[in-house]
Amino acid sequence: MPLTLNDIDLPPNVEGKLSRAYGTKYSLQKFLEFDPEQVLRTTRLSQAEIDLAFLCVANAFYPFSRRQTTVWQMTENERDSIRMFSIGCPILDQTLGGGIRLGQITELYGESGCGKTQLCIQMSLEVQRTFRARGEEAKVVYINTESQIEKIDKRLKHISYYRAKADKPFNIADARCLQQKFFDNIYLDIIRHYRHLEMTLIDRLPLLLSRERNIRLIIIDSLAALFRSEDIMFEHHTKANTLQYFGFAMHTLCQRYNLAIICVNQVQTQFGQNSTLSLPSQPMTLGPALGLTWAFLVHCRVQLSKTEKVEEHHPDSQQSQVVFDERKSTTSIKTNVVYLRSLSIDYCYHIPKTNRCNYFIVDKGVFGSQN
Numbered sequence: 001m002p003l004t005l006n007d008i009d010l011p012p013n014v015e016g017k018l019s020r021a022y023g024t025k026y027s028l029q030k031f032l033e034f035d036p037e038q039v040l041r042t043t044r045l046s047q048a049e050i051d052l053a054f055l056c057v058a059n060a061f062y063p064f065s066r067r068q069t070t071v072w073q074m075t076e077n078e079r080d081s082i083r084m085f086s087i088g089c090p091i092l093d094q095t096l097g098g099g100i101r102l103g104q105i106t107e108l109y110g111e112s113g114c115g116k117t118q119l120c121i122q123m124s125l126e127v128q129r130t131f132r133a134r135g136e137e138a139k140v141v142y143i144n145t146e147s148q149i150e151k152i153d154k155r156l157k158h159i160s161y162y163r164a165k166a167d168k169p170f171n172i173a174d175a176r177c178l179q180q181k182f183f184d185n186i187y188l189d190i191i192r193h194y195r196h197l198e199m200t201l202i203d204r205l206p207l208l209l210s211r212e213r214n215i216r217l218i219i220i221d222s223l224a225a226l227f228r229s230e231d232i233m234f235e236h237h238t239k240a241n242t243l244q245y246f247g248f249a250m251h252t253l254c255q256r257y258n259l260a261i262i263c264v265n266q267v268q269t270q271f272g273q274n275s276t277l278s279l280p281s282q283p284m285t286l287g288p289a290l291g292l293t294w295a296f297l298v299h300c301r302v303q304l305s306k307t308e309k310v311e312e313h314h315p316d317s318q319q320s321q322v323v324f325d326e327r328k329s330t331t332s333i334k335t336n337v338v339y340l341r342s343l344s345i346d347y348c349y350h351i352p353k354t355n356r357c358n359y360f361i362v363d364k365g366v367f368g369s370q371n
Contacts, residue, residue, distance in 0.1 A: 003028045008060045014053055017043045028061045085130035085138075085216070085260075088122050088163070091368025092359060095343060096302070097351040100127075102216065102260045105250055105297065109265035109288040110304030114341050115361050116264050117147055119304070120219045121156050122365045123262060125163050127217045128185055138216040139185040141208070143200065146225040149190060156183070162364040187215075194226040194242065201249040209257045218253065222264035224289040240293040247297030263298070265289055288346075301346035309340040311360060311369055338362060340369055 005015075006024040021043045022031070036050050045053070084099040093099045100106055100123065108116050124140040131138035144152060157179075164178035187208070191197050197220075209215055223246075227239060250261050270287040288301070295301070338360035345355045358369040 003060060005031065005057075008056050010053060010056055011049075014045060014049050017045055018053065028057050031057055032061060085123075085127040087119070088126040088129075088365060089359075089367045091357050091370070092343065092366070095345070095355045095357045095368070096300075097348070097355070099130075100217075100260050100262070101300075101350075102258050103254050104299035105247070105254060105261045105263060106300045106302065107263045107265050107288070107298045108302050108304060109267060109346075111267050111286060111306065114304040114306050115359070115366055116304055117152065117221055118155065118159075118361055119366050120221050120262055120264060121152065122159055124156075124186055124217065124219060125160055125182055127260075128182060129163065129167070131216065137185070137214045139187065139212055139214045140217045140219065141187045141189065141205065141215060143189045143191055143197070143218070143220045145191050145197075145220070145222055147221065149188070152188075156186075158363055159365045191226070197223075197226055198242075198246070201246060201253070205253060209253070209259075213257075215257065216259050217262065218250075218259060219262045220264065221262075222266060223294075224264075224266040227290065228266070240291070243290060243294045244297065247294065251297070265294075300348035300351065302348075303342075303344050303346045305342045305344075307340050307342050307358065309358065309371070310337045311340060311371060312337050338369075340371065343368075 004025045004027060005018055005022065008028070010018070018026075032054070036047075036054065039045070039050055039053075040047070043050075083103075084101045086093050086099045087096065108119065110116055120142070124142055127140060128138050142152075160179045160182040161175070164175045164182065167178055189200070191200065205218070227243075250263075253259065254261055266289045267286040268289045269284050288295070288303075340358040340360055343357055343359055345351050345353050347353065358371055359366055360369055
């Protein structure tokens with residue numbers, strides 16, 4: 001319903017003359033289209049009263065015109081607000097330029113078993129710890145599309161218990177309360193079809209975010225699984241349009257509600273540009289799925305990959321590795337080893353592409369390695 005002159009507060013003498021000239025149900029939009037000289041002749045108001053009337057009508061019709069702030073105030077507000085959150089490890093945070101930024105889409109892609117889901121679970125806990133340290137509350141929406149929910153729940157219990165103990169509770173009961181609070185702030189949803197994700201991004205999430213203003217992180221694990229199961233039914237342009245539609249919806253959520261979105265992507269085999277089916281001139285490599293349409297919609301793309309490196313004598317590991325030396329024909333056993341993975345920046349507008357580090361996964365979570 002359009003706003004009228006009856007919906008705004010004006011001085012009594014100004015309101016009376018405007019009501020006699022135009023009526024109380026006159027549209028504000030039509031009033032703003034008038035020439036001030038015409039209003040002066042019609043209402044016999046003074047120039048100061050006409051300026052006041054146009055200012056009040058403009059403030060009511062364009063609410064954003066009242067949000068006038070200086071550059072200094074904008075800088076102070078940005079300094080006081082939380083712009084990013086930690087991942088839970090200084091080495092990983094440094095590689096990612098301080099952590100995960102709010103207001104943008106971050107993609108994690110890599111082969112199976114490199115720790116994408118484990119890192120997402122850790123982020124869902126660390127965002128709560130970051131905001132809690134500032135006296136605020138943060139909640140998470142975790143959308144699962146492929147993993148068994150029992151595995152996620154079990155891993156979430158392990159990592160959250162160690163995170164609760166790291167906050168130095170008074171006793172075990174207090175640690176359990178902190179752990180339960182972690183659980184209460186995570187909304188877990190299961191989606192198995194891209195149409196359901198479309199309904200979630202367009203209808204369900206905006207409704208939830210309008211009620212829960214403390215949601216700061218949305219995790220989609222993984223986006224590629226929904227499209228790979230439907231690849232046979234998709235035409236290329238239909239798939240591109242759907243991905244673009246999803247990307248625009250995610251951008252809207254990020255900017256409107258000041259939150260971060262983590263999208264997990266899978267990998268697919270990519271051929272070299274000059275390769276042929278009979279004799280490839282370049283070796284085949286693994287690259288992110290979903291194509292260029294999705295790549296242009298992501299602010300930051302992070303690659304996770306496996307390596308053949310191990311780290312010995314780690315206190316949080318109970319794994320062992322048998323190593324055979326071909327030259328000496330001897331066998332040795334490495335104890336307390338962790339298998340290293342690699343984290344690197346594929347592209348990001350605020351992080352150098354040279355940033356990379358190794359990391360490992362233990363019961364306490366995902367941590368960067370000094371090696």
